[in-house]
Amino acid sequence: MVELAVPLRAERVTALFGKKPAVKDVSLDFPSNTVTAIIGPSGCGKSTFLRCLNRLHELSPAGAVRGRVLLDGTDIYDAGVNPVGIRRRIGMVFQQPNPFPTMTIYENVAAGLRVDRRPSKAEADGVVERALRDAALWDEVKDRLRASPLALSGGQQQRLCIARTIAPRPDVVLLDEPTSALDPMSTQAIEELVQELKRDFTVVIVTHNMQQAARISDSTAFFYLGEMVEHGETAAIFTSPREQRTEAYVTGRFG
Amino acid sequence: MMPRAVRRRVFSRLMTGLTLLAAVLALAPLFAIFADLVIRGASSINLDFFIRNPAAAGQTGGGVANAIVGTLIIVGVAGAMGLPVGIGAGVYLAEYGGGRLGGVVRFLADVLNGTPSVIVGIFAWTWVVRPMGHFSALSGAIALAVLMIPMVTRTTEEMVRLVPHSLREAALALGFPRWRTTVRIMVRAAWPGIVTGALVAVARIAGETAPLLFTTLGNLNFKTDVMQPMQTLSLQIYVFATGPFEEWHRLAWGAALVLMALVLLVGVVARAATQKRFRDG
Numbered sequence: 447m448v449e450l451a452v453p454l455r456a457e458r459v460t461a462l463f464g465k466k467p468a469v470k471d472v473s474l475d476f477p478s479n480t481v482t483a484i485i486g487p488s489g490c491g492k493s494t495f496l497r498c499l500n501r502l503h504e505l506s507p508a509g510a511v512r513g514r515v516l517l518d519g520t521d522i523y524d525a526g527v528n529p530v531g532i533r534r535r536i537g538m539v540f541q542q543p544n545p546f547p548t549m550t551i552y553e554n555v556a557a558g559l560r561v562d563r564r565p566s567k568a569e570a571d572g573v574v575e576r577a578l579r580d581a582a583l584w585d586e587v588k589d590r591l592r593a594s595p596l597a598l599s600g601g602q603q604q605r606l607c608i609a610r611t612i613a614p615r616p617d618v619v620l621l622d623e624p625t626s627a628l629d630p631m632s633t634q635a636i637e638e639l640v641q642e643l644k645r646d647f648t649v650v651i652v653t654h655n656m657q658q659a660a661r662i663s664d665s666t667a668f669f670y671l672g673e674m675v676e677h678g679e680t681a682a683i684f685t686s687p688r689e690q691r692t693e694a695y696v697t698g699r700f701g
Numbered sequence: 702m703m704p705r706a707v708r709r710r711v712f713s714r715l716m717t718g719l720t721l722l723a724a725v726l727a728l729a730p731l732f733a734i735f736a737d738l739v740i741r742g743a744s745s746i747n748l749d750f751f752i753r754n755p756a757a758a759g760q761t762g763g764g765v766a767n768a769i770v771g772t773l774i775i776v777g778v779a780g781a782m783g784l785p786v787g788i789g790a791g792v793y794l795a796e797y798g799g800g801r802l803g804g805v806v807r808f809l810a811d812v813l814n815g816t817p818s819v820i821v822g823i824f825a826w827t828w829v830v831r832p833m834g835h836f837s838a839l840s841g842a843i844a845l846a847v848l849m850i851p852m853v854t855r856t857t858e859e860m861v862r863l864v865p866h867s868l869r870e871a872a873l874a875l876g877f878p879r880w881r882t883t884v885r886i887m888v889r890a891a892w893p894g895i896v897t898g899a900l901v902a903v904a905r906i907a908g909e910t911a912p913l914l915f916t917t918l919g920n921l922n923f924k925t926d927v928m929q930p931m932q933t934l935s936l937q938i939y940v941f942a943t944g945p946f947e948e949w950h951r952l953a954w955g956a957a958l959v960l961m962a963l964v965l966l967v968g969v970v971a972r973a974a975t976q977k978r979f980r981d982g
Contacts, residue, residue, distance in 0.1 A: 502874060534876030544867040548889045558875040610875065 451478045453648050454499065454536070454618050459513035461494045461503050468494040470672045471513070476618065481640060481649040483663035483680065485656055487700070491672040492652045493541075496620050499650065500536040501529035517617070534561065537611035538620040542627050543603035545595035545610070552591040554606055558614035573613050580646070581609035582639050601632025608639060612647065619643055621651040625658065637662050656696055660684050668692045738958040745955030754923050755937075761948050765956045767923040768937040772963070774925060775842045775917060775933055776907050783846035784853060784899050791857025791895070796883045798858070807858075814851040821847050822912030830916055838924070838931035841917030845906040852905065856898025860891040893975035900971040904964040910935040934960040 454476040461469035469491040476482050484492045497503040498511050501522060514521045522532045537558075545554050555574045559565050565573070574591070578584040583605040587598070595606055604624060611619060621640065625633040640662050643649050653659050659666050660680060667677040668689075676683065676692045687693045694700055703711070749764045756763030790810070794803055825844035830836055864887050872882040888895070913919075918930040919940060934956050941953035 500874060502870065505873065530876055530878050533874055538874035540867060540870065540874075542867055544865070544871040546868060546871065546886060546890070548886075548892075557872075561876050561878075561881070607871070610871075614876070 452476065453478050453518055454650075455516040456495075456499065457514040457516065459495065459498050459511065459515060461491065461498050462508075462510045462512070463506065464508040468672055469498065469669075472669075472674045474667055474674065474677060476648050476650055477665075478648045479644050479646075480664040481644050481651060481662055483659035483666045484650065484652045484669060485654070485659045485666060485695075486669035487695070488654065490669040492669045493622050495669065496538075496622050496650060496652050499618070499620055500533050500538050502533070502538065504529075534558070534614060535616050536618040536620060537614070537616035538622065539604070539607050539611050539624050541623040543600055543607050545598075545603050545606050547594065547596055549595070550592045551587050551595050551598070551606060554595050555609045555613050557610060561614075574609075577609040577613035578606075580612055580642065581605045582635060582642075583609055599632070601628050601635060604628060604632065604636060605639065608636075608643075612643070615646075617648060619647045619649050621649065623652055623654060626654065633658075656684075656698075668695060670695070735961060738954065738961055742954035742956075742958030745951050746958065750952075750955055750959075755921055755941075755952065756948070758944075759946060759948075763948075763952070765932075765934065765937055765952060765959065767920065768932040768934045768956060769959060770923065770925065771838065771917075771920070771931040772907060772933045772935070772960070774927065775838050775845065775913075775931060776903060778839065778842035778927060779845035779849060779906060780899075780903055782842065783849035783902075786846075787850040787853025787902070788857050788895060788899065790850070790854040791859075792861055792883065792888055794854065794858040795861035796887060807855075810851040810854045813847070814855065817911075818844075818848055818909055819911035822914065822916055825912060826915045833928075836916060836918035836930045838917050838927040838929065841913045841931070841933075842927065844912040844916050845909060848906055848909065848912065849902045852902040853899055856901070857891075857895050860894030860898060861887055863894065864890040896971055896975050900967050904967050907964055907967075908935050908960060910939050914939075934963075 452475045456472055456474045456476075459469060459472045460467055472495055474482070484495065486492050494503055497506070499515055501511075503509045503511055511523060513523075515523060517532065517535065520527065522529070522536075545551075546557060549557065552574055555577050556565075556570050559570060559573055575584060575588075578587060583602060586602060587593075587606075590597070595603060598606060604627075608619075608624075625636050628636065637658060640649060640651060644664075651659075651663065663680045665678060666680045666683040668675045668683065668687075668691075670691055676687055676689045678688075683692060684696050687696060749762060751764055751769065752766050753762070753764035754767045755765065790806065794807055794810075797803070798806060821844050824847070825840050829840035829843055833840070868886050868890060869882055872886040873879075877885065913933060913936055917933060917936065919936040920930045920932045922932075924931045937956050938953045938960070941949040941956065944950075
């Protein structure tokens, strides 16, 4: 693998629920303009780990994080760092599409822009159109930007959520099983979209679907029981894993 | 023995019928009351009824203009005081009320909710009427506001709690500060329900009589000064219905009809005001 810039780096991250660790001592680099997949069976800590990367885990009941997460060299868990500012630079898409039901399609995409300033109409229009185009949704919604997002199909809603996430141009996009609630056609559309996203963003995707990880990621990390068992280039993880547990999982012997 | 499929269908029909019967029984009093009010009260309703004050005792004619305006003023003042506090407290309980303080506030709101309104009236008499030295519309409005607050607090809390947690996470992940997530996302999503709860509370206090007896007192004249005793429809109904004159009874029925219509109007306006604002296509 060629040397790449690393905008995001997890160093010895441990995530706790109360005293119980859900993620144990994970260190992982996320090079820029790559897709990193995190795979593993249910309850292995992959989603919790993802939520440590944008300081969302600490908002869970009794959630706590140890270790460091470096965004362009700065630890996002430093005492002086405002988690709200961090979340503007590290966007997140969730398992279930969760557009804001009280806002129009347009307002949903513009929501992140309007958090800390009032963009001009022209600027907002431009950003919304670009985000919707990048999310491959523009042609389907351009004539009904003032409609409710709930009028969209599940797959369209998820692409709307992606547009909402990328509209403020974050550095990193986290996707937490973004297709697990979707039908195969919508899943394919999102997978193609993820490939496009890495041109502009550093992408981390959690998935329980190994074929998906194999199709769309550059590197893959396998989590099991809160530990990262193995991490490497996706092709290597799926064809010649070093660890026996990884091989057992990717060949479908458990999970 | 009937075949199982038939038995199931019969049972299903039976239970559907029973729930329908229960629904009819629940709504029957509403229609009975309204029909009764229309039958007995409608004949009193004419222009004079809305623009005149009550005639002197024993005389015919006159209206309840003072009581209609008084009800609107007192309920308006009570709402202006009680709704912001109730909604604010409900949002607090739903969004930040997970700890001990939240539990205490919730318990106290429930206790206050169960307090008889006449006792709230005594409270207002003790703490507002007596220090001021005279009865006033304001003291009654304060009593009604105290009655509204726990109702609105609990309905607001329920409504905000119904908003899916996933919306909160979506907003936080976009970099919304916590308070902005609460106001722009959670409260906004819950708003139609909050407004409905608030209007139910308004409708309930609009008909309160007991706490007004020794605070607002009533007034046969037209008053708009909240520092003075004032008439309300509920007080008017109480006085007229228990009075000796046939003419008063007639006015009481008319006043009851107007009060009921006002409450219904509040509900209809609320529904219209909270309709969704999306355009199709």
